[in-house]
Amino acid sequence: QKEVEQDPGPLSVPEGAIVSLNCTYSNSAFQYFMWYRQYSRKGPELLMYTYSSGNKEDGRFTAQVDKSSKYISLFIRDSQPSDSATYLCAMRPDSWGKLQFGSGTQVVVTP
Amino acid sequence: NAGVTQTPKFRVLKTGQSMTLLCAQDMNHEYMYWYRQDPGMGLRLIHYSVGEGTTAKGEVPDGYNVSRLKKQNFLLGLESAAPSQTSVYFCASRGGLAGVNEQFFGPGTRLTVL
Known part of the structure; x- marks a missing residue:
């Protein structure tokens, strides 16, 4: 069983809808949580970073971490066609540890 | 800054x-x-x-070797390529405080590999 599970999608939504993405994990030691966005044929780029539990908001993006349930989420409000990409969750147990990635969820926002 | 570059494409x-x-990488990052x-x-x-000068194995190291002779460069070698090594390879670098300089x-x- 993988340490980090992520639904591969694709997740198709109309423009303006809320996109909801999530990952579950099994290692309770994970403390640092990230979301990366990867456009087709490009390298991943960091979108959101969260330490421990709680919410973090950045513009149209909100990241949530629920350590008690070992569950993290990413919400994209007012989705745009330019949000069409693969979103990867990533996490690690300490400040300098290796990142463990989910397999990514493909999101398609249709105009 | 060019960030992280890879050759060939x-x-x-x-x-x-x-x-x-x-x-x-041109960001003076320690980790690659x-x-x-x-x-x-x-x-x-x-x-x-x-x-610089250090390397370690990750999750799937078999069939690959690496070297970090200079801080800014990280080389990945395939000595005898196999079809199972057909893939997209990404390099990343990281330095500084967690959350500030996450992996690029x-x-x-x-x-x-045919």
């Missing part, structure tokens, strides 16, 4: 051939990583380095 090899992928990305498998760590990725190298 594309390559086709025959089984048994060798090649070296070059990763360069090599990943491979395959459909449905996500990013898997091949090897990584915590500083290069644009990737698409490798096909």
Whole structure:
């Protein structure tokens, strides 16, 4: 069983809808949580970073971490066609540890 | 700043051939990583380095070797390529405080082994 599970999608939504993405994990030691966005044929780029539990908001993006349930989420409000990409969750147990990635969820926002 | 660059962008090899992928970063980062990305498998760590002159194995190191002779460069070698090594290879670098300088990725190298 993988340490980090992520639904591969694709997740198709109309423009303006809320996109909801999530990952579950099994290692309770994970403390640092990230979301990366990867456009087709490009390298991943960091979108959101969260330490421990709680919410973090950045513009149209909100990241949530629920350590008690070992569950993290990413919400994209007012989705745009330019949000069409693969979103990867990533996490690690300490400040300098290796990142463990989910397999990514493909999101398609249709105009 | 160019960030993280990778050379070459594309390559086709025959089984048994060798090649070296070059990763360069201009951000003075200590940590560098090599990943491979395959459909449905996500990013898997091949090897990584915590500083100049150091290397360590990741999750899938077999069939690959690496070297970090200079801080800004991280080389990934395939001594005898196999079709199972057909993949997209990403290099990443990281430095500084957690959350401030998280992993920056290069644009990737698409490798096909026939």
